[in-house]
Amino acid sequence: MITLPDTPTREHCLALDRADPLASLRAEFVLPEDMIYLDGNSLGARPRAALARALDIVEREWGEDLITSWNRNGWFRKAYELGDLLAPMIGAGPGEVVVTDSTGIDLHKALQAAIGLAPAGRRRILMEGSNFPTNNYMTQGVAAQLPGCEVVFTEGEGIAQAIDERLSVLCLTHVHYKTGAIHDMAALTARAQAAGALVIWDLCHSAGVLPVDLNGCNADFAVGCTYKYLNGGPGSPAFIFAATRHHAEMRQPLTGWWGHAEPFAFERDFRPRAGIGRMLSGTQPILSLGVTECGLQLARRADMRDVRAKSMVLTGLFIQLVEARCAAHGFRLVSPRDPQRRGSQVSFDHEQGYAIVQALIAAGVVGDFRAPANMRFGFAPLYNRFVDVWDAVERLADIMDSGRWRDPAFATRSAVT
Amino acid sequence: MITLPDTPTREHCLALDRADPLASLRAEFVLPEDMIYLDGNSLGARPRAALARALDIVEREWGEDLITSWNRNGWFRKAYELGDLLAPMIGAGPGEVVVTDSTGIDLHKALQAAIGLAPAGRRRILMEGSNFPTNNYMTQGVAAQLPGCEVVFTEGEGIAQAIDERLSVLCLTHVHYKTGAIHDMAALTARAQAAGALVIWDLCHSAGVLPVDLNGCNADFAVGCTYKYLNGGPGSPAFIFAATRHHAEMRQPLTGWWGHAEPFAFERDFRPRAGIGRMLSGTQPILSLGVTECGLQLARRADMRDVRAKSMVLTGLFIQLVEARCAAHGFRLVSPRDPQRRGSQVSFDHEQGYAIVQALIAAGVVGDFRAPANMRFGFAPLYNRFVDVWDAVERLADIMDSGRWRDPAFATRSAVT
Numbered sequence: 001m002i003t004l005p006d007t008p009t010r011e012h013c014l015a016l017d018r019a020d021p022l023a024s025l026r027a028e029f030v031l032p033e034d035m036i037y038l039d040g041n042s043l044g045a046r047p048r049a050a051l052a053r054a055l056d057i058v059e060r061e062w063g064e065d066l067i068t069s070w071n072r073n074g075w076f077r078k079a080y081e082l083g084d085l086l087a088p089m090i091g092a093g094p095g096e097v098v099v100t101d102s103t104g105i106d107l108h109k110a111l112q113a114a115i116g117l118a119p120a121g122r123r124r125i126l127m128e129g130s131n132f133p134t135n136n137y138m139t140q141g142v143a144a145q146l147p148g149c150e151v152v153f154t155e156g157e158g159i160a161q162a163i164d165e166r167l168s169v170l171c172l173t174h175v176h177y178k179t180g181a182i183h184d185m186a187a188l189t190a191r192a193q194a195a196g197a198l199v200i201w202d203l204c205h206s207a208g209v210l211p212v213d214l215n216g217c218n219a220d221f222a223v224g225c226t227y228k229y230l231n232g233g234p235g236s237p238a239f240i241f242a243a244t245r246h247h248a249e250m251r252q253p254l255t256g257w258w259g260h261a262e263p264f265a266f267e268r269d270f271r272p273r274a275g276i277g278r279m280l281s282g283t284q285p286i287l288s289l290g291v292t293e294c295g296l297q298l299a300r301r302a303d304m305r306d307v308r309a310k311s312m313v314l315t316g317l318f319i320q321l322v323e324a325r326c327a328a329h330g331f332r333l334v335s336p337r338d339p340q341r342r343g344s345q346v347s348f349d350h351e352q353g354y355a356i357v358q359a360l361i362a363a364g365v366v367g368d369f370r371a372p373a374n375m376r377f378g379f380a381p382l383y384n385r386f387v388d389v390w391d392a393v394e395r396l397a398d399i400m401d402s403g404r405w406r407d408p409a410f411a412t413r414s415a416v417t
Numbered sequence: 418m419i420t421l422p423d424t425p426t427r428e429h430c431l432a433l434d435r436a437d438p439l440a441s442l443r444a445e446f447v448l449p450e451d452m453i454y455l456d457g458n459s460l461g462a463r464p465r466a467a468l469a470r471a472l473d474i475v476e477r478e479w480g481e482d483l484i485t486s487w488n489r490n491g492w493f494r495k496a497y498e499l500g501d502l503l504a505p506m507i508g509a510g511p512g513e514v515v516v517t518d519s520t521g522i523d524l525h526k527a528l529q530a531a532i533g534l535a536p537a538g539r540r541r542i543l544m545e546g547s548n549f550p551t552n553n554y555m556t557q558g559v560a561a562q563l564p565g566c567e568v569v570f571t572e573g574e575g576i577a578q579a580i581d582e583r584l585s586v587l588c589l590t591h592v593h594y595k596t597g598a599i600h601d602m603a604a605l606t607a608r609a610q611a612a613g614a615l616v617i618w619d620l621c622h623s624a625g626v627l628p629v630d631l632n633g634c635n636a637d638f639a640v641g642c643t644y645k646y647l648n649g650g651p652g653s654p655a656f657i658f659a660a661t662r663h664h665a666e667m668r669q670p671l672t673g674w675w676g677h678a679e680p681f682a683f684e685r686d687f688r689p690r691a692g693i694g695r696m697l698s699g700t701q702p703i704l705s706l707g708v709t710e711c712g713l714q715l716a717r718r719a720d721m722r723d724v725r726a727k728s729m730v731l732t733g734l735f736i737q738l739v740e741a742r743c744a745a746h747g748f749r750l751v752s753p754r755d756p757q758r759r760g761s762q763v764s765f766d767h768e769q770g771y772a773i774v775q776a777l778i779a780a781g782v783v784g785d786f787r788a789p790a791n792m793r794f795g796f797a798p799l800y801n802r803f804v805d806v807w808d809a810v811e812r813l814a815d816i817m818d819s820g821r822w823r824d825p826a827f828a829t830r831s832a833v834t
Contacts, residue, residue, distance in 0.1 A: 030480045039484045046480040051472070054704065058471045062651055063447045063463040067456045067783060075651060104673035104699035105522060129685050134674035134699055137687035141672035145562055153685065225700070234479055234492060234703035255558035256521035257551035266788055268546050268570065270554035282521035282551055283642070286651035287471065288702030366484060371683055 002313045008320075013386035016313070021306050022381055028298050029231070029383045036365045036388045036395075041177075041205060041345045041378025044231030047294040057290045069286075078289050079258075079280060083239060085296045086230070089304060090203060090222065091213035092241050098276050099292060100284055103204060103225045103238040104138045109252035109279055110221040110240060111142045111169060114198040115149075116251050117220075118168035122197075125169045126162055129153030132177040135202060139171060156181070160191055167197040174212065175205035175343035178374050180315075180335040182206070182343055186217040193218065204228060207239075209311060209344040209381065211304045214241055221246075229344065229380055231295030236288050240279050247275050256281035302382060310381040312339035314389055315346050318377060321393040322348065329400040334374065345378045356399065358410035363395045419730045425737075430803035433730070438723050439798055445715050446648070446800040453782045453805045453812075458594075458622060458762045458795025461648030464711040474707045486703075495706050496675075496697060500656060502713045503647070506721060507620060507639065508630035509658050515693050516709060517701055520621060520642045520655040521555045526669035526696055527638040527657060528559045528586060531615040532566075533668050534637075535585035539614075542586045543579055546570030549594040552619060556588060573598070577608055584614040591629065592622035592760035595791050597732075597752040599623070599760055603634040610635065621645060624656075626728060626761040626798065628721045631658055638663070646761065646797055648712030653705050657696050664692050673698035719799060727798040729756035731806055732763050735794060738810040739765065746817040751791065762795040773816065775827035780812045 002019075004012055017023060029045045031037055037045055061069045070076050083097035090097070100106065111125070123146060125139055136153070143149040154162045163170065170192040175182050189199045203224035206212050208231075214222055222241040226232035242250055251272065257263045258280035261271040272278040316339050322331060334347040350356060350373060357369040367377040377392070399405050419436075421429055434440060446462045448454055454462055478486045487493050500514035507514070517523065528542070540563060542556055553570070560566040571579045580587065587609040592599050606616045620641030623629050625648075631639055639658040643649035659667055668689065674680045675697035678688040689695040733756050739748060751764040767773055767790060774786040784794040794809070816822050 032481050032483070035483075037483060043479075043484045045483070046475065050479075051475050054471045054475045055468070058463065058468050058650075058708070062460075062467075064449050066449070066452075066454060066462070067460045067785065068778075069651065101518070101522070102673070102699035102701070105518070105671060108671055132674075133677070133680075133683050133685065136685055137672045137674060137677060138698075140687045141670040145670050227700075233475075234486065235700045235706070236704075237702060253558040253562050254522060254525055255554045256519070257549075257554060260550070260554060263550075264788065266550050268550065268553055270557045281555075282519035283644075283652045284519070285654060285702040285705030287653075287708055288705040289652070291475070291704060361485075368484065371681065 016386040038377040040380030049294040106223040106240040113250040122168035123149040173202040180343040180345040232292035236292040254281040311344040314379040325397040355410040359405040433803040455794040457797030466711040523640040523657040530667040539585035540566040590619040597760040597762040649709035653709040728761040731796040742814040772827040776822040
């Protein structure tokens with residue numbers, strides 16, 4: 001149990017860091033000097049081992065072993081191996097997860113598989129409209145292919161009420177990308193399944209940072225990315241989980257040769273592979289896939305209960321200090337105040353959020369901004385310290401008290417659209 | 418014009434290498450000592466620059482610049498930039514190509530887009546049954562989603578005859594993965610379009626090794642990989658081309674946020690991006706994508722006419738020498754004898770092909786084997802030399818004359834299925 005006094009000081013934070021069972025893991029990451037990186041919910045920091053791993057793949061595996069690497073260096077097995085490495089962290093069993101493609105592509109496969117298994121005649125997919133948009137877009141892409149299929153959007157507490165016998169698939173993101181609110185995976189899964197529907201969970205903002213128990217909740221399918229709290233590297237391949245009970249019957253339409261029963265028989269017609277392998281499509285980006293292993297291995301070294309305990313205090317402390325130090329500056333807490341209902345991020349709304357986030361970045365505190373007014377701060381217990389929270393809020397308070405965020409340089413939007 | 422006498426010697430080969438306008442490019446690749454690598458049609462060799470590029474992405478872009486790299490280091494633009502870098506080599510214009518996802522996933526998008534643009538009511542896709550299987554499988558996956566859609570398989574010369582007013586999409590691989598035979602892109606495209614169909618070309622075995630003129634042939638869509646003759650690295654992302662005339666109307670169902678008109682507006686509903694960008698889905702594997710640039714840059718330094726001229730002599734010399742030196746050993750040429758109809762590979766059938774290929778690999782000559790009896794040798798003019806052809810055939814003749822291929826060690830099949 002980690003405890004802080006009502007009015008903590010920087011020294012209290014340093015004491016917590018000294019007592020932190022995860023403290024030694026920070027040295028396994030490379031972080032820029034003087035930067036407080038609170039954006040691991042967008043792109044995780046670089047594991048120290050990633051450099052040597054990338055070098056080895058380029059120099060030895062590609063450069064020297066060339067085509068023989070598919071067997072000799074296990075390239076063919078990598079999607080399965082990384083899936084098995086990840087599985088215990090999300091409550092999945094061996095052979096239930098592969099690391100492959102992108103979250104969106106994997107969501108397409110999961111949706112198609114789930115719809116194929118849902119009761120005949122049902123054509124309704126229920127989602128959260130405020131979800132990270134790519135999930136909505138991918139789902140709309142699936143629905144447009146199925147005559148009569150409708151995507152129903154609802155929000156938060158309305159989800160449970162919207163579940164009824166017309167539903168084929170409930171597709172939710174476990175932790176909300178903006179607010180950090182956690183859905184009750186067990187309760188919503190049970191409710192949807194009681195109505196005869198299947199359930200897909202997106203674990204982008206929960207895998208690697210809070211205990212997830214897919215099989216304990218009887219989840220049907222799940223997807224997620226590996227480049228946030230799993231520190232797999234920029235755009236590292238995503239993962240897809242399918243419960244073993246669905247393996248024999250599930251189908252997805254992106255039927256490439258890696259999903260074939262015998263890829264090297266070079267048969268003309270598709271026959272799905274047994275097991276989770278039928279969720280694979282084609283050749284994977286080996287350099288990105290191979291380096292993903294470094295982040296997964298570090299996450300496996302942590303006890304997910306320690307990670308969660310630290311995460312709740314990091315985020316709670318951040319809320320407490322921002323509200324204490326910046327009370328006059330109009331920040332509105334968007335994330336749940338109850339730590340049990342909050343993922344590992346804290347979001348505040350502020351009309352000038354964009355400029356404030358830019359000013360913070362200039363001051364070495366990296367968070368991010370999501371339109372229209374959302375300032376997001378992610379806390380990665382594997383490398384963020386309690387003292388980082390203190391120092392980040394100090395810099396935020398300084399920016400607000402001094403009005404430095406009003407500098408016109410901080411108002412310029414990036415060219416990316 | 419490269420010419421060889423009727424009975425060339427090793428010295429003739431060395432003379433050709435000295436006169437080769439592409440000779441200097443070999444030094445830009447790293448190849449193992451004493452290996453003759455004739456498998457660039459499966460996995461291209463490593464560009465020397467790839468190591469520094471991978472290091473820079475891991476150390477600086479990921480490790481130091483972290484999330485800011487999406488703008489600062491151009492991660493968001495990479496799919497477009499690499500597409501534009503590749504475009505001139507395949508006869509495409511700027512803004513017609515993106516590098517993204519895998520060949521199979523991109524083929525799914527191209528098929529869906531083409532079917533959507535084909536005359537209403539038509540539901541037939543024509544392919545070559547002996548095609549690389551993943552194309553057939555992906556097409557079967559698409560067809561299974563469209564009521565009444567049929568995939569018709571035919572072969573070689575039968576393709577032109579099978580084109581009629583029932584056809585929606587002709588989907589062909591430009592150079593056959595086993596035989597190396599080249600389809601007449603201009604004639605088949607014109608014939609299919611005259612019947613009202615759309616045409617998709619798979620350039621996996623032609624991009625970077627022979628002049629391709631997609632727009633000159635009025636192709637509708639194309640896909641291909643970057644890890645063969647374009648030397649992008651193991652599993653490097655694929656490319657997709659869409660002719661500009663289709664950009665406004667084309668649709669594909671893998672509608673992720675990168676294909677949205679305004680990804681950072683975080684709108685609830687999908688609106689397709691203008692231009693080729695709507696062929697994108699989600700976040701790409703940046704490490705693999707970034708390194709792909711090294712191979713594309715090298716290929717751009719070569720004049721594709723020089724590449725093609727050298728390729729025809731390399732493959733022709735290989736056929737000539739194998740037939741001269743191994744006449745008694747039962748090799749049957751599978752590739753076209755006419756160099757104009759042959760891509761940059763030579764395939765021989767041999768009942769003991771598997772063991773012979775293994776014996777060759779043990780002797781430092783790397784080709785590959787495709788069931789049931791196909792020995793494939795790819796010739797990459799950017800790094801393969803004429804003397805390599807001579808030396809490879811010397812080693813093959815030695816293996817056959819000595820019977821060394823009968824060693825039981827060479828009969829053991831790999832565990833990969």
